[in-house]
Amino acid sequence: xxxxxxxEGPVTLSEEAFxxxxxxxxxxxxxxxxxxxxxxxxxxxxxxxxxxxxDKGSNKGFEATxxxxxxxxxxxxxxxxVSDSAVYFCALVSGSARQLTFGSGTQLTVLP
Amino acid sequence: xxxxxxxxxxxxxKEGQNVTLSCEQNLNHDAMYWYRQDPGQGxxxxxxxxxxxxxxxxxxxxxxxxxxxxxxxxxxxVTSAQKxxxxxxxxxxxxxxxxxxxxxxxGPGTRLLVL
Numbered sequence: 001x002x003x004x005x006x007x008e009g010p011v012t013l014s015e016e017a018f019x020x021x022x023x024x025x026x027x028x029x030x031x032x033x034x035x036x037x038x039x040x041x042x043x044x045x046x047x048x049x050x051x052x053x054x055d056k057g058s059n060k061g062f063e064a065t066x067x068x069x070x071x072x073x074x075x076x077x078x079x080x081x082v083s084d085s086a087v088y089f090c091a092l093v094s095g096s097a098r099q100l101t102f103g104s105g106t107q108l109t110v111l112p
Numbered sequence: 113x114x115x116x117x118x119x120x121x122x123x124x125x126k127e128g129q130n131v132t133l134s135c136e137q138n139l140n141h142d143a144m145y146w147y148r149q150d151p152g153q154g155x156x157x158x159x160x161x162x163x164x165x166x167x168x169x170x171x172x173x174x175x176x177x178x179x180x181x182x183x184x185x186x187x188x189x190v191t192s193a194q195k196x197x198x199x200x201x202x203x204x205x206x207x208x209x210x211x212x213x214x215x216x217x218x219g220p221g222t223r224l225l226v227l
Binding site: 041099 | 222
C-alpha cells in the first residue's frame with residue numbers, strides 16, 4: 001500500500017536557521033502531496049500542497065517541490081522563527097475515497 | 113466564519129461505556145473523515161463518508177461506529193469494544209469536486225481519556 005516516510009525528529013534549531021524536513025513516499029501513480037502543521041493541542045492546518053510533478057508548493061516562507069524521480073517532497077524554510085515550533089506532517093492522498101496517508105510527523109523546536 | 117467544530121475538547125470514558133464525539137462542518141463539504149492520532153505517530157483513518165447516509169471503514173474501524181444522517185454532521189461513537197481508546201481524535205472534511213477537491217480541512221480535535 002501507499003506510505004510516507006518522514007525524517008525522524010525531534011529537530012531543534014536556532015532562530016533564523018535553515019530548515020529541511022525530508023519526506024519520501026511510495027505510491028501508485030502520482031498522488032497529490034501535502035504538508036500539514038500541528039500546533040500544541042490543536043488540529044492540523046494545511047501548510048502547502050503540490051498536485052503534480054515539479055510543482056512547488058509555498059506558504060509563509062515554507063516551500064516544497066514535488067520530485068517524482070526521487071519520490072520526495074522535502075519541506076524547506078530559509079529562516080525559521082520561534083513561532084514555527086510545531087509538528088509537521090507530510091501526507092499523500094490516494095484511494096477512491098481520497099483519504100490521506102500520513103508520515104509519523106516531525107517535531108520542530110526553534111530556540112530564540 | 114466557515115469551519116469544522118468538534119466537541120467536547122476533552123472527553124472521559126469509563127470502562128464499558130460508549131461515548132460519542134461530535135463533528136459539525138458548515139463548509140458545505142461532501143466528504144467527512146475521522147482520524148485517530150497517538151503520541152509520536154501519524155494519523156490513521158477510522159471511518160469516512162463521501163455522501164449522506166453512506167460511510168465506509170478505514171484502516172482501524174474496529175471498536176468504532178459512525179452515522180451520516182446530515183451533510184453537516186458526522187458523529188463518531190467509541191464503543192466498549194475499543195480496548196485502547198485513549199487518543200486524540202480529528203475530524204476532517206473536503207469538497208468532492210473542484211480544484212481544491214483533494215484538500216482536507218481539519219477540526220480542532222477531541223482528546224479522549226479513559227478513567
